[in-house]
Amino acid sequence: MITTADIKRIRSLAQKKFRDESGLFVVEGEKMVAEALASSFAVEAVYRQEEIGEKAMERISSLSSPSPALAVVRQKPESPLTLPDKGLCLVLDGIRDPGNLGTLLRIAAWFGIEAVYASPDSVDWYNPKVVQATMGALFRVPFHTAGLPTLCRSVAAKGGKVYGTFLDGADLYSRPLSNGEEAPALLLIGNEADGIRPDVATTVTDRLFIPRYPACAEGQESLNAAVAAAVAVAEFRRRATR
Amino acid sequence: MITTADIKRIRSLAQKKFRDESGLFVVEGEKMVAEALASSFAVEAVYRQEEIGEKAMERISSLSSPSPALAVVRQKPESPLTLPDKGLCLVLDGIRDPGNLGTLLRIAAWFGIEAVYASPDSVDWYNPKVVQATMGALFRVPFHTAGLPTLCRSVAAKGGKVYGTFLDGADLYSRPLSNGEEAPALLLIGNEADGIRPDVATTVTDRLFIPRYPACAEGQESLNAAVAAAVAVAEFRRRATR
Numbered sequence: 001m002i003t004t005a006d007i008k009r010i011r012s013l014a015q016k017k018f019r020d021e022s023g024l025f026v027v028e029g030e031k032m033v034a035e036a037l038a039s040s041f042a043v044e045a046v047y048r049q050e051e052i053g054e055k056a057m058e059r060i061s062s063l064s065s066p067s068p069a070l071a072v073v074r075q076k077p078e079s080p081l082t083l084p085d086k087g088l089c090l091v092l093d094g095i096r097d098p099g100n101l102g103t104l105l106r107i108a109a110w111f112g113i114e115a116v117y118a119s120p121d122s123v124d125w126y127n128p129k130v131v132q133a134t135m136g137a138l139f140r141v142p143f144h145t146a147g148l149p150t151l152c153r154s155v156a157a158k159g160g161k162v163y164g165t166f167l168d169g170a171d172l173y174s175r176p177l178s179n180g181e182e183a184p185a186l187l188l189i190g191n192e193a194d195g196i197r198p199d200v201a202t203t204v205t206d207r208l209f210i211p212r213y214p215a216c217a218e219g220q221e222s223l224n225a226a227v228a229a230a231v232a233v234a235e236f237r238r239r240a241t242r
Numbered sequence: 243m244i245t246t247a248d249i250k251r252i253r254s255l256a257q258k259k260f261r262d263e264s265g266l267f268v269v270e271g272e273k274m275v276a277e278a279l280a281s282s283f284a285v286e287a288v289y290r291q292e293e294i295g296e297k298a299m300e301r302i303s304s305l306s307s308p309s310p311a312l313a314v315v316r317q318k319p320e321s322p323l324t325l326p327d328k329g330l331c332l333v334l335d336g337i338r339d340p341g342n343l344g345t346l347l348r349i350a351a352w353f354g355i356e357a358v359y360a361s362p363d364s365v366d367w368y369n370p371k372v373v374q375a376t377m378g379a380l381f382r383v384p385f386h387t388a389g390l391p392t393l394c395r396s397v398a399a400k401g402g403k404v405y406g407t408f409l410d411g412a413d414l415y416s417r418p419l420s421n422g423e424e425a426p427a428l429l430l431i432g433n434e435a436d437g438i439r440p441d442v443a444t445t446v447t448d449r450l451f452i453p454r455y456p457a458c459a460e461g462q463e464s465l466n467a468a469v470a471a472a473v474a475v476a477e478f479r480r481r482a483t484r
Contacts, residue, residue, distance in 0.1 A: 035462070099341055103466050110463045112455040136462060173480055213354040213479040220277070220378060221352045223472070224345050230469045231476040237455040238415055238477075 025126035039139035087114030102133020109137035152203035169209035267368035281381035329356030336433035344375020351379035394445035411451035
């Protein structure tokens with residue numbers, strides 16, 4: 001059912017180097033495997049505990065409690081950068097935490113984001129912790145790796161908006177917000193430690209701020225990158241529908 | 243500077259059993275240690291890499307890259323349940339993921355939440371991953387462990403509101419929302435897998451739903467517990483200020 005070579009090959013996919021070489025990645029859990037099979041991704045193999053046994057499943061799983069099913073899936077081909085025509089896109093500048101990237105894809109799926117772009121130094125889309133944190137959104141949201149300064153400048157040149165959140169930005173609730181009905185709108189989300197970096201920040205057309213409460217509050221508070229993205233995107237979508 | 247017994251004792255605090263026995267917990271990182279020292283929490287000891295050496299720091303740290311400072315801090319005494327008088331509180335029903343609990347405390351600090359309550363089966367407030375994920379908010383937001391059905395019923399009996407998010411709830415943006423100006427308001431956040439459990443759900447006075455976009459979207463999307471909390475709390479606070 002499963003050979004020692006298979007086990008070794010599957011285990012190696014926990015490392016980016018071997019994912020890059022093979023163009024494959026791993027998906028775990030009954031629901032995630034079902035979503036992979038129903039998606040446009042090519043599923044190379046499915047392993048079920050009832051077929052390969054508990055011991056083999058423990059060896060190929062990267063979860064602390066292995067699930068009953070695991071699939072090896074082919075990565076999407078990397079296509080040359082195409083700009084969005086319209087709609088609201090998320091643009092991620094150096095997101096490092098796999099849980100954050102997965103959560104951001106899940107947010108994008110919930111709020112109907114057109115596409116998600118990430119800088120080349122962001123965590124790998126196919127990192128096992130990213131894949132699991134997406135809860136399947138990986139299969140449903142278009143995502144691309146892209147040089148962000150070029151992407152943002154091109155969108156601005158087409159008349160689109162480039163939004164970003166900054167501590168000195170304007171109150172999110174007091175600004176006009178475009179959902180990209182006529183020209184694309186990008187919402188930049190910064191790195192966990194450094195925020196939006198200078199080479200990208202200079203391309204921003206609209207600097208926003210998520211107000212604290214009470215508004216006069218001071219101190220050392222901050223919001224997690226995915227949380228800030230969710231609050232901002234929810235407000236963009238609220239405006240579109242009211 | 244640091245004895246073998248100290249090292250053993252500090253390492254043991256990674257486990258809830260030993261945290262409960264000793265009433266202590268561990269904080270790591272220069273910023274976090276500084277915040278602990280500036281807080282109302284009693285700091286029992288601070289260890290700095292320049293004093294104890296890199297090897298000892300590696301042994302006492304639970305981080306993959308140990309930071310230059312670590313503190314052993316005394317937990318707050320558990321006080322008998324006191325109901326909030328007013329204000330908006332977060333109420334967490336069985337949050338299991340330490341990163342989620344930490345992020346929820348960080349959200350609470352940003353949005354000036356009165357207090358955070360969690361059911362006894364939630365992850366421990368002093369779990370090292372919770373502490374680190376709060377980015378210091380643990381020292382600034384009042385938090386309590388409480389039996390949630392009793393808490394919620396008592397607040398409702400005082401004329402307060404008990405909000406919860408449900409897939410069949412009413413559109414968040416179309417409902418009146420109280421920030422607890424006159425009687426306390428509770429916002430319930432459900433467990434990652436099961437949502438708000440029946441014994442607590444029956445106490446809810448206002449069932450809310452965070453709309454998807456577009457509104458007609460169907461499918462298997464969901465939001466992470468902390469993300470849903472952030473989107474809802476941001477809307478409560480927006481209403482309070484506009």
